[in-house]
Amino acid sequence: MATLHLVSHSPFTDSRLASCLRLLDSDDALLLMGDAVYALCNGTSFREELESLAASISVFALTEDLQARDLTQTLPIRVKSIGYPEFVKLSCHYLRINSWL
Amino acid sequence: MKSLLVEGKLIQLDPEGYLQSLDDWSESIASALAQGEGLILQPEHWEILLLLREFYQEFQLSPATRPLVKYVALKLGTDKGNSLHLNRLFKGTPAKLAAKLAGLPKPSNCL
Amino acid sequence: MARSMLIITRHSPWSGTSAREALDVVLAGGAFELPLGLLFLDDGVFQLISPQHPSSIQQKDLTANLQALSLFGIDELYASNRSLAERGIAADSLSLPVKIMQDDELTALIKRYDHVITI
Numbered sequence: 001m002a003t004l005h006l007v008s009h010s011p012f013t014d015s016r017l018a019s020c021l022r023l024l025d026s027d028d029a030l031l032l033m034g035d036a037v038y039a040l041c042n043g044t045s046f047r048e049e050l051e052s053l054a055a056s057i058s059v060f061a062l063t064e065d066l067q068a069r070d071l072t073q074t075l076p077i078r079v080k081s082i083g084y085p086e087f088v089k090l091s092c093h094y095l096r097i098n099s100w101l
Numbered sequence: 102m103k104s105l106l107v108e109g110k111l112i113q114l115d116p117e118g119y120l121q122s123l124d125d126w127s128e129s130i131a132s133a134l135a136q137g138e139g140l141i142l143q144p145e146h147w148e149i150l151l152l153l154r155e156f157y158q159e160f161q162l163s164p165a166t167r168p169l170v171k172y173v174a175l176k177l178g179t180d181k182g183n184s185l186h187l188n189r190l191f192k193g194t195p196a197k198l199a200a201k202l203a204g205l206p207k208p209s210n211c212l
Numbered sequence: 213m214a215r216s217m218l219i220i221t222r223h224s225p226w227s228g229t230s231a232r233e234a235l236d237v238v239l240a241g242g243a244f245e246l247p248l249g250l251l252f253l254d255d256g257v258f259q260l261i262s263p264q265h266p267s268s269i270q271q272k273d274l275t276a277n278l279q280a281l282s283l284f285g286i287d288e289l290y291a292s293n294r295s296l297a298e299r300g301i302a303a304d305s306l307s308l309p310v311k312i313m314q315d316d317e318l319t320a321l322i323k324r325y326d327h328v329i330t331i
Binding site for chain 1: 220222253254294315318319320322323325326327328329330331
C-alpha cells in the first residue's frame with residue numbers, strides 16, 4: 001500500500017522535502033526532481049538525512065535534473081538515478097502518488 | 102456587457118446573467134431576473150432566496166446543490182430542505198438559478 | 213465505489229492562490245460526494261486562525277469559506293500537531309474542529325486514502 005512521493009522544490013528555500021521526509025512510511029519511495037535534487041549536494045544535512053533513511057525506502061533522482069546541476073558524480077550509493085521511462089514505470093508500480101506541488 | 106433595466110436603474114450583469122455586484126440586489130431586481138427565466142416568485146421562492154443571501158454572508162461563497170439542500174434543511178426543516186422541493190421551485194437547477202435570483206455569483210463548484 | 217482522496221493544504225491563506233485552490237478541490241469533490249479528507253500541514257495551519265482580516269489587503273475571507281466544509285459533507289479534518297506547535301498556535305484556538313495528529317499518525321492517515329494531493 002505504498003506511496004511514491006514526488007518532490008521538485010529546493011529543500012533550502014522551502015519545507016516540502018523536510019515535511020515529506022517526516023511522513024515517509026517504511027515501504028514508501030521518494031523521487032527527487034527539479035531543484036529538489038540539490039538535497040543531494042555534498043556536505044548538506046539533507047544529503048545526510050537521505051543517506052540515513054531506512055533501507056526499505058527507495059530513493060530516486062531524475063537523471064536529467066542531476067546532469068543539469070552537475071550532481072551525477074557525487075550521488076550517494078542508496079540513491080538511484082532514473083530517466084523518464086523509469087519514472088513512468090515507477091508511477092504505475094506504486095499504489096498512490098503524492099506530488100508535493 | 103449585459104445589463105438589466107429595473108425601476109429606471111441599469112444593473113450590470115455578467116455574461117451568464119448573474120449580478121456583477123451583490124449590493125445591487127433588491128426584491129424588484131430578483132423579480133425582474135425571475136421574469137427573464139419565466140418564473141413568478143412566490144413566498145416559497147423568497148424564503149429560499151433570502152436564506153441564500155444569508156448563506157453568502159456567512160460563508161462568502163455560493164453553495165453547490167448538496168450544501169444548499171443541507172443548509173435549507175438546517176434552517177427551514179427537511180420539508181423544504183430536500184432536492185425535490187428545490188428542484189420544483191427552481192426549474193431543476195436550484196444551485197445555479199436560485200443563486201442568480203438571489204444576486205450571488207455563479208456557484209463555482211457546481212460543474 | 214468512489215475513490216477516496218486526501219487533500220493536504222500547506223500554504224497560508226495569504227501566499228498566492230494555493231490555499232484557495234486546495235479548498236476548491238475539496239469543495240468540488242464534496243459536491244460530487246467523494247469521500248474526502250483535508251489535512252492542514254506546514255503553513256496550512258495558518259488557515260485555521262480566527263479571526264483574520266482579509267479586507268485590509270483586498271482579499272476574500274478564506275476562514276468564512278472553510279466554515280462551509282461540513283455543509284459540503286467534508287467532516288474528515290486533520291491538522292499536524294508539529295506544524296501547529298512550530299508556529300505557536302494553540303490547539304484550542306482553531307476555527308475548525310480538526311483532529312490533531314502526530315507525524316506517525318499522519319503517515320498512517322495518508323495510507324487510508326486512494327489518492328493524495330498536496331497543494
